[in-house]
Amino acid sequence: MTDWWPLALVVLLLLVVIAGWLLWRATTTAKERGARSGTAYSSSSGRGAQGGTQAETTADETSTAALPRAAVVVNPTKFDRTDKVRAEISKVCRGHGWADPLWLETTLEDPGYGQTKAALAEGVDLVCALGGDGTVRIVGSAMVGSEVPMGLLSAGTGNLLARNLSLPVTSLTQGMKVALTGADHRIDTATLRLRRPLRDADDEDAPPPVDTSDLDDLPPVPRQGEGEVEDHIFLVMAGIGFDAEVMANAPEKLKKQVGWAAYIVSGAQRLKGKQFKVDVRTDAGVRLRRRVRSVIIGNVGKLTGGLNLVPQAQADDGILDLVLLSPEGLVGWGAVVTRLVTRSSRGHQRVDYYTGRTIEVTSDEPVEIQLDGDTLGLATAMTIGVNPGSLILRRPA
Known part of the structure; x- marks a missing residue:
């Protein structure tokens, strides 16, 4: 029996050599494949730089691709550190079985419209606006008619749409949870066409005349001329006069320090501002000419500070609400505030309410205009039409 063991030893050594050669060849081939594909491999284990085999990595990518994904359009100026905010949102997404979100930051040149369109082009399942009322308006305007739901992540001073829809305004985590797990709810939006004041004819930078033939039949009021026309979409409310002046002059530094109370300071400084004349028409048959201090057209009605x-x-009733404020002096403002707070009609009629699906307002002089808290400069006329059920929002289930 001792005669065969040398032969067995030779066969065993030969098998070891063959096995070693096969292992070396397999490793070399894997390295070559990795070099061609840009993936680094470890010669000792055959694992890639991501810590798994090529098959495992492909499986992970396939699994991740199968998960729903949200996009977050964020205004970075609202945060000291966006990396911490991004990590918090990503954690919430992973905890609810979603992939890490597509993160898109707004810029001065593009405050959110292009980023939202890019997110929709990527085929995301949800787009969240993370910023103030202005960011919400821009993101919402880009999503009208898209059939992709929108989530609201509040980070501004007013957060008006979130407050009107009873969405979280103090917790980013809670807001993201609602966006991921809430129910789809359709709300109205509104399209506003504003008319700018006519520029000086001697102004070399003045734009060429704009065709406004589709805006004829507006109330004939005395005005210096008709300038360029712009279209905007809003979600909360549009206004000319006092409210726009307040928002335009609220110091940004003060807003960061005291929040919406900064608007109270700005408003107190402008209570004695002059009135202006407007002509108002609605598709419901309203025709009136009135001296006012402010004209507001709302899709929803709540303001900051709990004032309604x-x-x-209602955000989903297919109707716009028109409010005319006509105070005279401090006494008049006292009557306005009393009526708004108590919802009483006692005293002089300082607050008038009307409704319609289309509302036209023309001023006899250029006045400040605002949309959802964003001031847009001076305008002489605005035509607003409602877009029923045009935006899908995530609300608590």
Whole structure:
């Protein structure tokens, strides 16, 4: 029996050599494949730089691709460190079985419209606006008619749409949870066409005349001329006069320090501002000419500080609510505030309410205009039409 063991030893050594050669060849081939594909491999284990085999990595990518994904359009100026905010949102997404979100930051040149369109082109399942009322408006305007739901992540001073829809305004985590797990709810939006004041004819930078033939039949009021026309979409409310002046002059530094109370300071400084004349027409048959201090058209009615400007307004009723404020002096403002707070009609009629699906307002002089808290400069006329059920929002299930 001792005669065969040398032969067995030779066969065993030969098998070891063959096995070693096969292992070396397999490793070399894997390295070559990795070099061609840009993937680094470890010669000792055959694992890639991501810590798994090529098959495992492909499986992970396939698994991740199968998960729903949200996009977050964020205004970075609202945060000291966006990396911490991004990590918090990503954690919430992973905890609810979603992939890490597509993160898109706004810029001065593009405050969110292009980023939202890019997110929709990527085929995301949800787009969240993370910023103030202005960011929400821009993101929402880009999503109208897209059939992709929108989530609201509040980070501004007013957060008006979130407040009107009873969405979280103090917790980013809670807001993201609602966006991921909430129910889809359709709300109205509104399209506003504003008319700018006519520029000086001697102004070399003045734009060429704009065809406004589709805006004829507006109330004939005395005005210096008709300038360029712009279209905008808003979600909360549009206004000319006092409210726009308040928002335009609220110091940004003060807003960061005291929040919405900064608007109270700005408003107190402008209570004695002059009135202006407007002509108003609605598709419901309203025709009036009135001296006012402010004209507001709302899709919803709640303001900051718990004040409900239009108690009957609903975001999904297919109707716009028109409010005319006509105070004279401090006494008049006292009557306005009393009526808004108590919802009483006692005293002089300082607050008038109307409704319609289309509302036209023309001023006899250029006045400040605002959309959802964003001031847009001076305008002489605005035509607003409602877009029923045009935006899908995530609300608590």
